[in-house]
Amino acid sequence: MNEKKVLFTIFGGTGDLAQRKLYPSLFRLYRKGDLVESFAVIGTARRPWTNEKYRDIIKETIAGLEPTTEEAEAFASHFYYQSHDVQDTEHYNTLKKLSDELDAKYQLEGNRLFYLAMSPNFFGTIVSHLKTQGMLDVNGYHRVIIEKPFGTDYETAHQLNQEIAQVFQEEDIYRIDHYLGKEMIQNISAIRFANSIFESLWSNRHIDNIQINIAEDLGVEERGGYYDKSGALKDMVQNHILQILSLLAMEPPVAFSEKEIRAEKIKALEAVRVYTPEEVSKNFVRGQYSAGDFDNKTFAGYKEELNVDPDSKTETFVAGKFLIDNFRWSGVPFYVRTGKRLTEKGTRINVVFKQVPVNVFKDSVGATCEQEVLEPNVLTIYIQPTEGFSLSLNGKEVGQGFNMLPIRLEHRNSAEIIENTPEAYEKLMLDALNGDSTNFTHWAEVAQSWRIVDTIRQTWDKASTEVPQYPARSMGPKEAYDLLAKDGFEWIWTPDEWYRERGLLK
Structure with a gap:
């Protein structure tokens, strides 16, 4: 003890x-x-x-x-x-x-x-x-x-950091992001660095795109007054999503230590392209939920929520594409999606691997016309509410010929394990007591995150166009799907389709 x-x-x-x-x-x-x-x-x-x-x-x-x-x-x-x-x-x-x-x-x-x-x-x-x-x-x-929030943009964050740094050394400042205390977020490093099958493939040579999803089925609830001044970009992208991205994109550290991990995360964030206003318009979309029907229930739109400005242009949804300008990730889009009043609550990462160069089965006896292109191999990391991994592969369907059938290798932590897993705040408070700031954010990470997000925020604030609407309990506006479609990709996680097939979502 x-x-x-x-x-x-x-x-x-x-x-x-x-x-x-x-x-x-x-x-x-x-x-x-x-x-x-x-x-x-x-x-x-x-x-x-x-x-x-x-x-x-x-x-x-x-x-x-x-x-x-x-x-x-x-x-x-x-x-x-x-x-x-x-x-x-x-x-x-x-x-x-x-x-x-x-x-x-x-x-x-x-x-x-x-x-x-x-x-x-x-x-x-x-x-x-x-x-x-x-x-x-x-x-x-x-x-x-x-x-959090540590500032509302780079300038306010910088001022706040200077005030705190006059009293506390950087190694004694613990900026908490509770996502970094979650079991499966910490497991990202284990998946990458303890398994040669993945680390050897973890680059633009083998990965087509990476998708980070943080979806909430709830609306703003009683936080309307706060949220209307913040929005999804500052509330989720600047901190949680960019922290997850840095763990996925960082180079292998020399040792799994606080100092080395932090250095690699900072390098990864510094390689994220800071967009011009024109690039923001091409690569990021926002949305705001309107009234919607789901499972025989009606949900109010964002502008009808308590303490929200009836003319508000605050986004409750963000989808975007980050590009990382380094040798490992050049050309690989990191798609992100987060929002309120989406179809399901869930946080998951999809790593989509490249297709095989030639589909040798497309002309085989028994193959269907859809098999001109095989299903991609996808590694999914489930963060919440369920915890675990899955890897989708193409296998042969039982029977005559070579009809391909996607199969899934899957592990989910049991309800008992999840229940007994230390809660994120418990882990992080113990880390602080131990003087271990590995799972906290360094000022250099915070600063670069704000530089990345500020250009998006400023572009949107100057835009005169209306914020695209999406029905409550759907997975966002059409523009979010178009964002991937123009690159020849699609969202891997589509819970709304399941509900539409059963008549629960229009």
Whole structure:
């Protein structure tokens, strides 16, 4: 058992993120023995809660994990609440006093981890006060975890980074992207670098295109006000999708270490072509969901959602093609697709391999006319809600002749494995406690991601054309299909077709 000694200070301790993700993740670490006795948590927010009220909330947030009464009480006893205005200097003095008391009480050796689970507008104010009020003047490590969004474009991200870098070293800044904590995202590296069958084929010599899909069946729900100022491009492409792309495109690292992986991811992102406005118009499309019918239910359009501008041009869908200008990937399109109110919830990657040079079976006895072109071999990595892999191959259909039949080699993690897999936030918080930032984003990655996305955003903001519409619970506007068709490709994942065949989707 490797017990961690640490004081967590969670700014935004009463918020939704803290209650849904952080406290249950800390409890799992407690249950597994990573946190035992020598830890404490200070929750801060403006609400005038007491320690007792805070601990009752903590017990409510972990109720779904079915702790015993004694277990829940023991865990919650490590939590302390401090009503706090992040802009009031005096409040930091009070926070420092409580921090020092808890450091002595639990023998934490000055190890402090600050989690900023609130608006980025306050990040600079918080970290500067941590320094000026002496909260970092203790032995031990001092680390800060920062939630996205990290800025709203390159300029704001750069300014925010400068403010934080005046207080914390880069190696102590943990910019969290919860997708990097997902089991199958981390498995991308295992698939590539532990299997010569794939790494030997992982280039433009053998791969036709790669498709990254992050689909949500939900609409914006109660987040309409926030989402209308953000949109799918900033909400999903700038962070999650470009992080996945960098893992798929990076060169093999010299060693599987934090330093080497990061260096290769940065190189991959720097090789992604930054488009001109004309190239953006050719290679990226946006969409916005309109009212739609699915499975005998009617769904409202985006503009009818709560707190959304009735004249909004905010995109709820993005599809695009990234090109990587290096020796390995020249000429291979990386297609991305993400959106709200799509047909199904799902995150998956499709690696589409090139056709064999000659289809020797097309003129064989028993072959059908459709076999002029064989089905492509496709490696699919399922990330959520199911986890696993599949590889599609062409085999011979049973019977006379050589009629080709696509077959699939498949592995899916069982429900039991998925249920017992550490949740992404649990993994990432333990990484931060261990000082391992492999699965967090470095400033150089964030900066380059914004440079790539900013040109798309600026082009769309200047466009006078209407945003293409797609019916709620479909897989996006026609333009998203045309994007691949003009290159001679098509989307591999088409869940909408299954529902249309059964009359559940028009």
